[in-house]
Amino acid sequence: MLSGKARGRISARTEEAVRAAAAELGYRPNVAARALRTGVARSVALVVPDITNPFFGRVLRGAQRAAQEASYTVVLVDIGNNRAWEAASVEALLAGPADGLLLFEADLPPGTSEHAIQIEMAPGGEFPVVRLDVEAGVDHALDHLLELGHTKIGHVASNFDAPTFDLRAARIAARLGPVPTVMAPFTFEGAKVAAAAMLDEDVTAVFCDDDILAGGLYLAARERGVSIPGDLSVVGFDDLDFARVLAPPLTTVAVDAEGLGALAFSALAADLAGESVPPEQVMPVSLTVRESTAPPA
Amino acid sequence: MLSGKARGRISARTEEAVRAAAAELGYRPNVAARALRTGVARSVALVVPDITNPFFGRVLRGAQRAAQEASYTVVLVDIGNNRAWEAASVEALLAGPADGLLLFEADLPPGTSEHAIQIEMAPGGEFPVVRLDVEAGVDHALDHLLELGHTKIGHVASNFDAPTFDLRAARIAARLGPVPTVMAPFTFEGAKVAAAAMLDEDVTAVFCDDDILAGGLYLAARERGVSIPGDLSVVGFDDLDFARVLAPPLTTVAVDAEGLGALAFSALAADLAGESVPPEQVMPVSLTVRESTAPPA
DNA sequence: TTGTAAGCGTTATCAG
């Protein structure tokens, strides 16, 4: 009765009384028993590549907020940027605790029949995808640079193999043709050494796949005495909190990470409820212009 | 039998055969049924104030790694810096999914008999606590500043009410007596406006309760044209990734957030296993000296 | 409107 399925079967007075008594005694339905009986755990798993990256923290918060509202619980799986762990981790989830999966840049062993939503992946796969409008993001960034008068633009790309980064590269190529490119890892230190090579290229502006990569470029530029934006304009992607506090503040593509997480959860909830969910949903992005971009010298 | 409780009751050959068949058919024990029968879900909940803060991301990763090794699952609850949500959120957990709680700067309704570990809280409460050696952290920072020759030191304190911040203030007071203090919120923008007031004080160095607060101070200093460390030395706390990329790189107290998370999980696991756990465990910290500190002008 | 009973998939116990 406490599950709310009593529609009109019992009197309001009785219901009231029972609820009061339940509250009085501190009664809590046993979720394990309910899960066993109904086959539904009201819990979803979120798989992220690196929870240490603040971007995923925001996605997680969005998903968790939405989940909480629907009285779902979210269990976190952090792949730790280590693809080897991925299979094992996801495998563990399939064993049961989760009704469905929110997969951020992760794949499922093919044929595994499970409810899942993929985040920031290419559409056309087995599961619905929810993603950022990456193409619009690079368009905004490139338009801004082009308007400023830059013609020699470089690309500091992520060396993490994920569709979202392929999309960035493809869009840049489509707009500008081949451009000087370096691949950088997702840490300030690593990105710094990788990005240093970009300073030897003949470019007046660079687009970075992510703010962290831009941070690495800042480090390299500082070490080499190249001034931003005087000698080099730089634009990042994600608008992480620290972009604001860089010197100079970073011009970057702002994305709604929490919204992305929340949207992914809603899609999964809809799927679990048997509703049909669109094969692809994309979140708009915008450009936040700060002080790291200026006309070329 | 698959639960491994068959110690010598069946032959190795039989066991082998059964396991093979199980793997063949893709059999997975149903966790809900197991949880119902055994009363144990092999799952713990981690409650954090703000998952958006990279510090908690690191704690979460540490806890998750340790949990995964023990084949536990961790469910996340993000309070969102909103104390009002806290009770409701924790309440939801008590309903069942979690065998135990990892409470970061959170309290449990008193008397709630549950297995829990408190992180970064004052010892002496109902549950064992695991925390950073905050006192040593401020000692390191203060010693460093004192050695540099600073005598007029200010304190940018967190306005978030948590024992760890009380500890910092108490230690500073014990070492230096009353010092100019401003309270700042946990965002760059908010901290910037709060920290601006510190620039009007007669101080040559500032200790910040957290790197984020230090970032706010950087912003205020930049706006007012005060140079770091020329006019003002600043030291932060936590050694978040972005501390490295600030200009100048921030001198800060480095803490092992992942280790903290892992330690907290182990303590909880021990508690769950019926082992006794020490009422207080503290993690050592160290000072990372970078370029935001120098002798007073 | 209310009561009763079956069964979800495990694990544990107790005879065989």
Added chain:
DNA sequence: CTGATAACGCTTACAA
């Protein structure tokens, strides 16, 4: 060493 059986706490269907 093996096989049958009860019980965990809940939901649901059906009988009263």
